[in-house]
Amino acid sequence: MFTLEDIDGVEIDRRAALYGPLADAVRELIDATIRTETDADVIRDVEATVRAATTRLRDRQIDGAYGVRFTPDGTGMPWGNAVVGLRNPIAPPLDIERDEDGRHHSRFTLGAAYEGPPGHVHGGVCALVLDHLLGMTASPGDKPNFTGTLTLRYRRATPLGPLHAEARIDRVEGVKTFVVGTLSDAEGVTVEAEGVFITPAWARD
Numbered sequence: 001m002f003t004l005e006d007i008d009g010v011e012i013d014r015r016a017a018l019y020g021p022l023a024d025a026v027r028e029l030i031d032a033t034i035r036t037e038t039d040a041d042v043i044r045d046v047e048a049t050v051r052a053a054t055t056r057l058r059d060r061q062i063d064g065a066y067g068v069r070f071t072p073d074g075t076g077m078p079w080g081n082a083v084v085g086l087r088n089p090i091a092p093p094l095d096i097e098r099d100e101d102g103r104h105h106s107r108f109t110l111g112a113a114y115e116g117p118p119g120h121v122h123g124g125v126c127a128l129v130l131d132h133l134l135g136m137t138a139s140p141g142d143k144p145n146f147t148g149t150l151t152l153r154y155r156r157a158t159p160l161g162p163l164h165a166e167a168r169i170d171r172v173e174g175v176k177t178f179v180v181g182t183l184s185d186a187e188g189v190t191v192e193a194e195g196v197f198i199t200p201a202w203a204r205d
């Protein structure tokens with residue numbers, strides 16, 4: 001679902017300033033929910049408060065998911081996205097930078113909400129992050145390229161905490177773009193990724 005929204009930069013900034021802090025607050029809430037050891041009566045009270053807040057937010061809401069919205073000048077607002085979504089508290093969220101040579105990279109922190117093995121990042125979360133980063137790298141223009149095949153080699157467990165991910169295009173063959181990337185901690189690479197990203201039939205020339 002790619003949707004055109006006829007809004008300008010001022011309106012995007014206004015919405016980002018409104019919804020971004022809400023998502024940040026809920027991210028904090030998720031972390032606190034996992035880690036709290038406070039008294040039982042406090043937990044019950046907070047549960048009621050959270051349920052009441054949810055009811056207030058649902059007072060007016062869209063049908064279904066957020067989708068990927070674009071403005072007329074091509075600015076993307078993938079705000080519901082599970083990796084980069086500004087409005088999605090489940091997203092870390094990643095801030096992805098693109099170099100002039102097309103490499104994409106991101107520094108981010110994964111905390112308690114992303115745990116798999118004790119103290120370490122869930123393997124599926126590593127795949128989630130790398131899938132998105134490689135997919136962005138494969139889609140430098142206005143054409144989307146979707147994951148066809150993603151292959152991961154988990155070299156060692158990825159500790160929770162500050163991480164770095166990067167990706168680059170290896171080669172392009174027709175509708176297939178081959179991308180490679182890594183996830184690393186301060187000691188070096190923890191996961192290597194290779195992906196084949198394919199232009200869907202509806203977006204081909």
Ligand SMILES: CCCCCCCCCC(=O)SCCNC(=O)CCNC(=O)[C@H](O)C(C)(C)COP(=O)(O)OP(=O)(O)OC[C@H]1O[C@@H](n2cnc3c(N)ncnc32)[C@H](O)[C@@H]1OP(=O)(O)O
Nearest residue numbers: 131132135136139143144146147148149196198199200201
């Ligand atoms: C601008 C926004 C950027 C956002 C980036 C976000 C990144 C997020 C990354 C994702 O998570 S995307 C979501 C997960 N992926 C999917 O849901 C994809 C679901 N599958 C499909 O939509 C189609 O099957 C797909 C686009 C992958 C392939 O389309 P077709 O099935 O029409 O492909 P076709 O049969 O025309 O084959 C074209 C070529 O691709 C090859 N191919 C097809 N499926 C493949 C596959 N799964 N893996 C590897 N190669 C594949 C196929 O062999 C062929 O190779 P050759 O040209 O050499 O003959």
